[in-house]
Amino acid sequence: MNKEDIINIMSDKYAHLNDECKLEFSNYSQILTLKKGEVLVKEGQISDKAYFIVDGSTRAYYLKDGKDITDWFAFENDFICAINSFFQNIPSPHYIEVLEETTLLVISKDDIMKLSDKYHDYERLTNRVATKTMLKLQARIVSMQFQTAEQKYQNILLAYPNITQRVSLTHLASYIGITLETLSRIRKLKTRI
Numbered sequence: 001m002n003k004e005d006i007i008n009i010m011s012d013k014y015a016h017l018n019d020e021c022k023l024e025f026s027n028y029s030q031i032l033t034l035k036k037g038e039v040l041v042k043e044g045q046i047s048d049k050a051y052f053i054v055d056g057s058t059r060a061y062y063l064k065d066g067k068d069i070t071d072w073f074a075f076e077n078d079f080i081c082a083i084n085s086f087f088q089n090i091p092s093p094h095y096i097e098v099l100e101e102t103t104l105l106v107i108s109k110d111d112i113m114k115l116s117d118k119y120h121d122y123e124r125l126t127n128r129v130a131t132k133t134m135l136k137l138q139a140r141i142v143s144m145q146f147q148t149a150e151q152k153y154q155n156i157l158l159a160y161p162n163i164t165q166r167v168s169l170t171h172l173a174s175y176i177g178i179t180l181e182t183l184s185r186i187r188k189l190k191t192r193i
Contacts, residue, residue: 048086
């Protein structure tokens with residue numbers, strides 16, 4: 001897939017971009033393909049890049065007392081970045097890892113700002129991406145506070161039906177805030193029904 005096709009997908013999914021904006025966006029961005037296990041952002045790194053996932057998957061995670069805690073998955077047509085580092089220009093508190101071979105469209109914060117200042121269409125796209133991300137994170141907070149382990153698992157399956165084939169169960173359990181043993185019990189109960 002070329003940049004034009006990728007930018008057209010973004011334009012269709014998030015907000016219409018006029019042809020001039022698309023062309024300039026294409027000039028500022030680059031396509032990057034990474035292998036499973038490669039790291040986009042490391043803890044302590046200042047990251048000024050946003051990534052649109054064309055194909056593949058990523059996760060963001062923290063290391064806390066030697067324990068790996070997943071807090072975000074991103075799949076095709078999602079954006080991902082080191083949010084704290086990107087918006088506050090501070091070292092990232094987490095890592096972003098590629099979970100399978102992944103193709104991304106990459107653009108820097110400076111270029112995003114240039115495009116947003118010049119094109120209302122692009123500004124609208126960034127606002128919609130930010131809003132979608134904020135709503136997704138709010139839904140996750142509500143889920144963590146008020147849902148049972150089984151409800152959390154069912155909700156992630158509704159959002160991403162093939163997630164168990166794409167991410168490790170250890171990372172999935174961490175993301176929904178349960179132990180791997182609890183996730184295994186829930187999965188066993190579902191297969192019996």
